[in-house]
Amino acid sequence: MRTAILACALPLAALCDTAAAEGTEPYLQEGGVVIDGTFYTAGDIETGASIFLRRCSQCHGLDRTNYKAPWLNGILGRPSASVGDWAYSEPFRAWGGTWTVENLRAWLSKPQDFIPGTEMNFGGFRRSAEDRDRVIAYLVAHSLAERAGAGPDAGE
Numbered sequence: 001m002r003t004a005i006l007a008c009a010l011p012l013a014a015l016c017d018t019a020a021a022e023g024t025e026p027y028l029q030e031g032g033v034v035i036d037g038t039f040y041t042a043g044d045i046e047t048g049a050s051i052f053l054r055r056c057s058q059c060h061g062l063d064r065t066n067y068k069a070p071w072l073n074g075i076l077g078r079p080s081a082s083v084g085d086w087a088y089s090e091p092f093r094a095w096g097g098t099w100t101v102e103n104l105r106a107w108l109s110k111p112q113d114f115i116p117g118t119e120m121n122f123g124g125f126r127r128s129a130e131d132r133d134r135v136i137a138y139l140v141a142h143s144l145a146e147r148a149g150a151g152p153d154a155g156e
């Protein structure tokens with residue numbers, strides 16, 4: 001279940017200060033990940049992983065391998081269309097944005113609305129913002145764990 005973080009617990013004050021200093025950037029916290037002030041538990045991330053398995057992994061890898069789509073390691077903060085050996089579509093390359101949480105939310109809600117003409121053949125999470133956010137929590141936790149040096153399989 002998601003729990004909104006209303007106040008920083010005392011032992012975590014130092015961690016909270018760091019996060020505050022970094023603005024709204026997501027960060028890992030014991031047992032989960034905080035995104036825009038919302039705590040996603042290990043259970044949420046696990047649910048996100050199973051959604052990824054069902055709805056994304058037939059095309060995307062998280063193992064730095066391109067299958068039917070570019071790999072998604074380190075997607076948080078990654079410039080779009082930056083996997084060097086992937087042939088992105090023209091409209092997608094023309095977008096030129098960066099994968100913030102906000103952009104991931106808009107993209108995964110309805111890819112064809114966000115970047116008309118994209119070759120990502122996925123209808124989007126039109127009715128379930130919760131599933132969308134849990135798959136994003138999984139991808140973000142994976143990115144942050146990799147960044148922290150936990151290895152390529154971190155967050156799996």
Ligand code: HEC
Pocket residue numbers: 052055056057058059060068069070072075079080081082083087088089090091092099108117118119120121122135
């Ligand atoms: C049917 C295959 C397919 C499915 C399913 C799919 N994608 Fe994609 N995805 C693509 C393709 C192809 C692109 C490149 C789009 C282009 O070039 O227009 C892409 C691009 C992306 C990008 C941008 C990558 C970059 O390098 O900038 C993200 C992020 C992404 N997909 C996330 C997801 C997530 C999360 C899911 C599951 C909820 C998903 N995709 C489901 C095929 C797919």
